[in-house]
Amino acid sequence: MGIIAQEALSSALARIDGKGYKAYKDIKGEYDFDDYRLIIDHVQGDPFAAPSRIRVRVDRHKSGFADDTTQNRSRTIATADYLTREFHARCRQFSRGNRGIGKSGLITIDRPGQQILNRSAMIINDRYVEARFFMGLPAFGRKISGRDAGEMFFSELPQIAHGALYSANLDTAALYRHIRCAEDADAARNQLKPKGLVAFVADGSLLPRKSGIDDRPMDRNPAVLFDAPEAAFRLALELPNAGRIEGMGIPEGVTLIVGGGYHGKSTLLDALELGIYNHVPGDGRELAVSLATGVKIRASDGRNIEKTDISPFINNLPFQKETTAFSTENASGSTSQAAGIIEAIEAGADLLLLDEDTSATNFMIRDHRMQQLVAKDREPITPFIDKVRMLYTEKGVSTILVMGGSGDYFSVADHVICMTDYLPSDVTGKARSIAASDPSNRKAEGGDAFGEISERIPLADSFNPMRGGKQKLAARDTRQIQFGNTDIDLSDMEQLIDTSQTRAVAHAIYYATAYMNGNSILREVVQRVVSDIEAKGLDVLTPYIVGDLAEFRAIELAGAINRMRTLRVERNG
Numbered sequence: 001m002g003i004i005a006q007e008a009l010s011s012a013l014a015r016i017d018g019k020g021y022k023a024y025k026d027i028k029g030e031y032d033f034d035d036y037r038l039i040i041d042h043v044q045g046d047p048f049a050a051p052s053r054i055r056v057r058v059d060r061h062k063s064g065f066a067d068d069t070t071q072n073r074s075r076t077i078a079t080a081d082y083l084t085r086e087f088h089a090r091c092r093q094f095s096r097g098n099r100g101i102g103k104s105g106l107i108t109i110d111r112p113g114q115q116i117l118n119r120s121a122m123i124i125n126d127r128y129v130e131a132r133f134f135m136g137l138p139a140f141g142r143k144i145s146g147r148d149a150g151e152m153f154f155s156e157l158p159q160i161a162h163g164a165l166y167s168a169n170l171d172t173a174a175l176y177r178h179i180r181c182a183e184d185a186d187a188a189r190n191q192l193k194p195k196g197l198v199a200f201v202a203d204g205s206l207l208p209r210k211s212g213i214d215d216r217p218m219d220r221n222p223a224v225l226f227d228a229p230e231a232a233f234r235l236a237l238e239l240p241n242a243g244r245i246e247g248m249g250i251p252e253g254v255t256l257i258v259g260g261g262y263h264g265k266s267t268l269l270d271a272l273e274l275g276i277y278n279h280v281p282g283d284g285r286e287l288a289v290s291l292a293t294g295v296k297i298r299a300s301d302g303r304n305i306e307k308t309d310i311s312p313f314i315n316n317l318p319f320q321k322e323t324t325a326f327s328t329e330n331a332s333g334s335t336s337q338a339a340g341i342i343e344a345i346e347a348g349a350d351l352l353l354l355d356e357d358t359s360a361t362n363f364m365i366r367d368h369r370m371q372q373l374v375a376k377d378r379e380p381i382t383p384f385i386d387k388v389r390m391l392y393t394e395k396g397v398s399t400i401l402v403m404g405g406s407g408d409y410f411s412v413a414d415h416v417i418c419m420t421d422y423l424p425s426d427v428t429g430k431a432r433s434i435a436a437s438d439p440s441n442r443k444a445e446g447g448d449a450f451g452e453i454s455e456r457i458p459l460a461d462s463f464n465p466m467r468g469g470k471q472k473l474a475a476r477d478t479r480q481i482q483f484g485n486t487d488i489d490l491s492d493m494e495q496l497i498d499t500s501q502t503r504a505v506a507h508a509i510y511y512a513t514a515y516m517n518g519n520s521i522l523r524e525v526v527q528r529v530v531s532d533i534e535a536k537g538l539d540v541l542t543p544y545i546v547g548d549l550a551e552f553r554a555i556e557l558a559g560a561i562n563r564m565r566t567l568r569v570e571r572n573g
């Protein structure tokens with residue numbers, strides 16, 4: 001299909017005005033508007049169906065964005081993210097529901113939150129800037145309103161596109177703030193490993209959020225800004241745009257975050273969990289970064305587990321149930337947490353983040369009194385406290401653990417940070433001397449080695465994307481995937497933060513099956529998918545272009561596969 005003049009669209013709309021909704025299919029195609037190309041990829045079947053998928057493509061040289069807006073991956077993603085926000089803001093001026101039934105009158109684009117993510121909603125490359133968005137083609141009583149559609153295509157869309165996709169019409173100072181912010185966060189994250197760190201929080205960071213359901217920053221007035229402890233943990237990073245920034249660096253190893261209840265422990269950990277992402281300027285967590293492969297682990301009883309070797313933590317279950325290839329459709333809190341850790345490491349994690357608030361107590365600790373009452377051979381669980389050091393010394397996996405409730409952990413910690421009135425201090429020395437002068441008397445139960453992290457080979461035929469004769473790959477919400485007839489519950493995967501990521505993961509599971517050849521282990525499979533996306537973009541995931549996919553990590557893809565109730569695997573070796 002060639003590109004046709006915009007007049008062809010207006011005459012088509014005039015022709016189908018008042019006809020049945022299906023006649024809208026006639027307008028599918030590519031139209032040459034003066035300053036951009038309009039591409040109508042998919043027309044919805046009725047006014048209540050998912051809205052039509054539309055693109056606007058502007059030549060890069062016409063758009064006027066300087067080369068430095070896309071000179072590296074950080075910048076390209078940040079620029080596209082900024083344009084998506086601007087496009088969305090302009091859509092809101094026009095999108096309205098009083099133009100008929102169902103989705104009539106809707107114009108919208110995927111809406112970013114506090115994080116800056118690579119999205120399929122906006123592409124910027126050497127050749128063009130392209131917005132992928134959604135329109136509800138208007139109808140009254142299922143009859144096409146060509147006049148309203150004309151207004152959307154010929155008056156509103158041009159204003160949105162001109163406003164959001166041309167450098168001259170944007171606040172370039174704000175665009176560059178956005179770009180520099182993301183670039184600095186990536187630079188800070190990339191410096192962690194070479195400096196032997198797993199996380200960094202800059203002085204002045206604002207970590208608490210508006211509320212438990214609102215990810216925007218708490219108002220500056222009640223909030224206490226972050227301030228690194230003097231001496232220990234305080235260090236400076238050199239960033240490409242912000243220059244020298246001081247803050248708290250958390251070194252590799254085992255780090256405890258202690259402190260009284262309500263003193264900001266979980267808030268700090270939450271920020272570190274999301275420190276895998278870049279945040280928008282003004283978020284407060286712009287320079288709170290953690291290793292890109294850091295994984296939040298929590299208990300998630302009821303989840304499915306498929307042949308995961310949880311024997312480093314769980315042994316001698318009643319009735320000799322096997323734990324070197326442990327399967328269940330209904331995990332307990334402790335087995336779910338054990339599987340979560342093993343699977344995260346299997347997928348490439350080198351930092352674990354745990355909070356006592358969301359952990360199974362019997363997985364975390366077994367104190368001296370309990371050891372006396374219940375003998376080791378009657379307790380299947382080897383608690384995390386007895387494995388956390390070996391995890392670091394043998395596997396190179398660090399842990400940051402919020403633990404206000406048990407001082408037994410002092411004996412296994414390299415570093416102890418105490419939160420008091422939302423501010424951190426270094427209490428490592430104090431914790432050590434307490435551990436020395438007041439021994440816990442508990443016996444170490446972890447044996448002399450952590451144990452093997454086994455590898456599993458996912459089997460392609462356990463993934464059936466079909467539902468009622470049609471492929472069904474969707475996100476029901478941010479933590480729930482619909483894959484064919486199976487629902488995948490991701491409610492414990494707290495680092496999945498955007499429904500467009502979840503949607504992309506749904507497609508990626510199916511895409512990944514092409515790499516499941518009966519030999520490839522799960523880690524290889526998910527890394528291949530993520531490499532393809534990095535090389536060719538999110539468009540590789542779908543047979544047609546969709547504007548509401550966002551990038552995710554290999555770890556989240558593996559996590560979703562691991563939680564599928566239909567998953568079948570073979571053990572490697």
Ligand code: ADP
Pocket residue numbers: 207208209222223224225226259260261262263264265266267268419422
């Ligand atoms: P803990 O895990 O130590 O019990 P939380 O991190 O859950 O404490 O924090 C308790 C409350 O304090 C939360 O409502 C949180 O939003 C608020 N809070 C956390 N950090 C700060 C801060 N830096 N300034 C102001 N309020 C904060």
Ligand code: MG
Pocket residue numbers: 265266267357
């Ligand atoms: Mg807490």
